[in-house]
Amino acid sequence: MLVSITVGTVDISVSDALSALTGNSVNTQTHTILFDIRLPRILLAITVGAVLASTGAVMQGLFRNPLADPSLIGVSSGASVGASLMIVTAGGFIQSGALLGLSLVAVGAFLGGFAATLLVYRLATSGIGTSVTTMLLAGIAIGALAGALNSLLSYFSDNDMLRQISLWQMGNLSGASWTKVTIMGAVALLLIWLFPRESKALNALLLGESEARHLGIDVQRVKRRLIVLTALGVGVSVALAGLVGFVGLIMPHIVRLAIGPDHRWLVPASALAGATLLVIADSLARIVVIPAELPTGILTALLGAPFFVALLLQQRRDV
Amino acid sequence: MSLLADHISLHLAGFDLLRNISLQVEAGKVTAIVGPNGAGKSSLLKVLTGEMAPTQGQVYLNNRLLQHWSLLDKAQLLAVLPQHTMLNFPFTADEVVGLGRIPHKTGLSKDREIITEALDLVDASYLQKRLYTQMSGGEKQRVQLARVLTQIWQASHLGDQFLVLDEPTSAFDLSHQKLTLDIVRQLADKAVGVIMVVHDLNLAARCADNLVVFDGGVIAAQGSPEAVLTEALIDKVFGVKSIIAQHPVTKRPLVIT
Numbered sequence: 001m002l003v004s005i006t007v008g009t010v011d012i013s014v015s016d017a018l019s020a021l022t023g024n025s026v027n028t029q030t031h032t033i034l035f036d037i038r039l040p041r042i043l044l045a046i047t048v049g050a051v052l053a054s055t056g057a058v059m060q061g062l063f064r065n066p067l068a069d070p071s072l073i074g075v076s077s078g079a080s081v082g083a084s085l086m087i088v089t090a091g092g093f094i095q096s097g098a099l100l101g102l103s104l105v106a107v108g109a110f111l112g113g114f115a116a117t118l119l120v121y122r123l124a125t126s127g128i129g130t131s132v133t134t135m136l137l138a139g140i141a142i143g144a145l146a147g148a149l150n151s152l153l154s155y156f157s158d159n160d161m162l163r164q165i166s167l168w169q170m171g172n173l174s175g176a177s178w179t180k181v182t183i184m185g186a187v188a189l190l191l192i193w194l195f196p197r198e199s200k201a202l203n204a205l206l207l208g209e210s211e212a213r214h215l216g217i218d219v220q221r222v223k224r225r226l227i228v229l230t231a232l233g234v235g236v237s238v239a240l241a242g243l244v245g246f247v248g249l250i251m252p253h254i255v256r257l258a259i260g261p262d263h264r265w266l267v268p269a270s271a272l273a274g275a276t277l278l279v280i281a282d283s284l285a286r287i288v289v290i291p292a293e294l295p296t297g298i299l300t301a302l303l304g305a306p307f308f309v310a311l312l313l314q315q316r317r318d319v
Numbered sequence: 320m321s322l323l324a325d326h327i328s329l330h331l332a333g334f335d336l337l338r339n340i341s342l343q344v345e346a347g348k349v350t351a352i353v354g355p356n357g358a359g360k361s362s363l364l365k366v367l368t369g370e371m372a373p374t375q376g377q378v379y380l381n382n383r384l385l386q387h388w389s390l391l392d393k394a395q396l397l398a399v400l401p402q403h404t405m406l407n408f409p410f411t412a413d414e415v416v417g418l419g420r421i422p423h424k425t426g427l428s429k430d431r432e433i434i435t436e437a438l439d440l441v442d443a444s445y446l447q448k449r450l451y452t453q454m455s456g457g458e459k460q461r462v463q464l465a466r467v468l469t470q471i472w473q474a475s476h477l478g479d480q481f482l483v484l485d486e487p488t489s490a491f492d493l494s495h496q497k498l499t500l501d502i503v504r505q506l507a508d509k510a511v512g513v514i515m516v517v518h519d520l521n522l523a524a525r526c527a528d529n530l531v532v533f534d535g536g537v538i539a540a541q542g543s544p545e546a547v548l549t550e551a552l553i554d555k556v557f558g559v560k561s562i563i564a565q566h567p568v569t570k571r572p573l574v575i576t
Binding site for chain 1: 368369370390391392393394395397398399401404405406407408409410411414415418419421422470
């Protein structure tokens with residue numbers, strides 16, 4: 001994090017950064033860059049990374065499928081449509097119509113994500129409970145529908161909008177502000193506080209739903225809680241940082257390879273690993289094409305994928 | 320006290336899976352269920368454990384309607400070993416067995432002790448730190464057996480405990496089949512009521528206090544193995560000619576086909 005704060009288009013020395021952080025005076029430009037740009041951005045990276053990776057771990061447990069990721073419940077694709085819709089319909093307002101420092105795009109993304117999750121959950125819930133298999137399929141269907149809507153919106157948008165849409169879909173932390181950090185931080189704390197309560201239930205769920213019930217777990221309640229928390233966490237993350245891929249799918253996977261599938265450790269460790277990856281990726285995003293910046297989402301995959309492949313190869317050798 | 324099915328019927332998707340079944344699983348006794356494939360054995364277990372609600376009739380656990388027990392209290396009295404468990408996450412054996420302690424609040428050190436003892440009991444101590452996903456079918460089944468044993472390891476102040484086993488020995492070699500029967504007998508001696516579905520009639524005859532023969536969703540016969548196992552019944556239910564002899568050592572009936 002300390003290194004991360006020093007890198008970027010404007011170089012700031014470690015000593016300057018340290019003295020500024022400990023309250024000593026530095027020149028105003030440095031101060032502005034540190035406190036108004038870099039620090040919120042790093043904190044946003046930490047919280048978004050933690051939320052995406054921990055919800056990923058939770059979804060993989062809930063679906064008993066190591067290939068599940070938070071987007072499976074429709075939240076990312078819904079958010080994507082919501083964001084595109086805002087960009088296309090309200091293009092003019094986006095710059096001016098800031099609402100509480102949050103852009104309309106973020107609100108659209110959040111609402112879109114929540115609506116899609118609700119739809120997927122409703123589709124999969126019947127009198128006898130929520131079927132995760134149906135949810136998986138409904139998530140894919142809604143995802144496809146959202147993809148089509150997105151393409152449709154892209155088709156009707158001009159070049160400028162198109163660029164905004166695709167930049168948003170690559171995920172970007174450059175719009176970080178203290179307002180965003182506060183919202184994201186609150187959500188991250190809520191998840192970190194509530195997820196551990198369900199970790200034993202998630203462990204039992206890996207055996208199967210009826211086995212978990214025989215162990216005294218109210219499976220339907222656990223499912224509902226975890227889906228709501230995930231939709232909230234991912235919805236807010238996507239709203240504030242766009243689609244940052246890879247973190248939610250692969251980080252829990254990597255952590256599981258390292259420490260095993262026990263959710264009491266897996267969920268917090270994934271959060272930590274996700275936060276770390278996103279801070280590193282975002283730091284690199286700021287420096288690889290100085291003076292411009294790359295969208296963070298590109299870097300997470302570029303960094304994470306080779307690491308993951310290396311882990312897989314190593315695991316294959318061990319067996 | 321008992322686990323009691325009172326005039327149970329189960330209709331599902333136009334089929335009568337169970338018709339007017341009454342069955343009492345007594346604490347301290349071993350009840351074995353045999354019958355052809357599709358006779359309703361597993362359906363009965365699902366109804367007895369509350370996984371499926373019967374279309375008609377009621378299930379009572381220790382004289383109280385099954386659905387009136389809280390999930391957590393029920394889990395302390397009723398442990399269920401399914402036929403297959405789809406666990407494909409790399410837990411170690413002791414982690415899997417430890418899941419059986421979820422309904423209990425006995426603390427980490429006591430739980431560890433119980434987990435070690437349970438693994439030892441099912442001859443799986445050597446598996447303790449091995450990954451579940453890398454075990455053989457028989458090893459997995461022993462680990463799962465240990466898991467449900469830890470769930471009812473200590474007597475409960477809530478009442479008599481019951482163990483439900485769906486084909487517990489299907490993946491076991493001879494020595495582990497015998498081991499399972501010994502464990503079941505020990506549990507019954509500790510006042511646990513055991514109900515198990517088995518396919519091997521001789522295995523059932525050897526361990527059962529009450530032998531229940533299912534056929535087409537109804538109970539064709541129940542009682543002591545000596546009373547139930549007749550050549551006529553086996554011909555009627557399974558369509559197989561047989562001779563009933565007596566086991567020279569255990570004196571239990573021996574079905575020769």
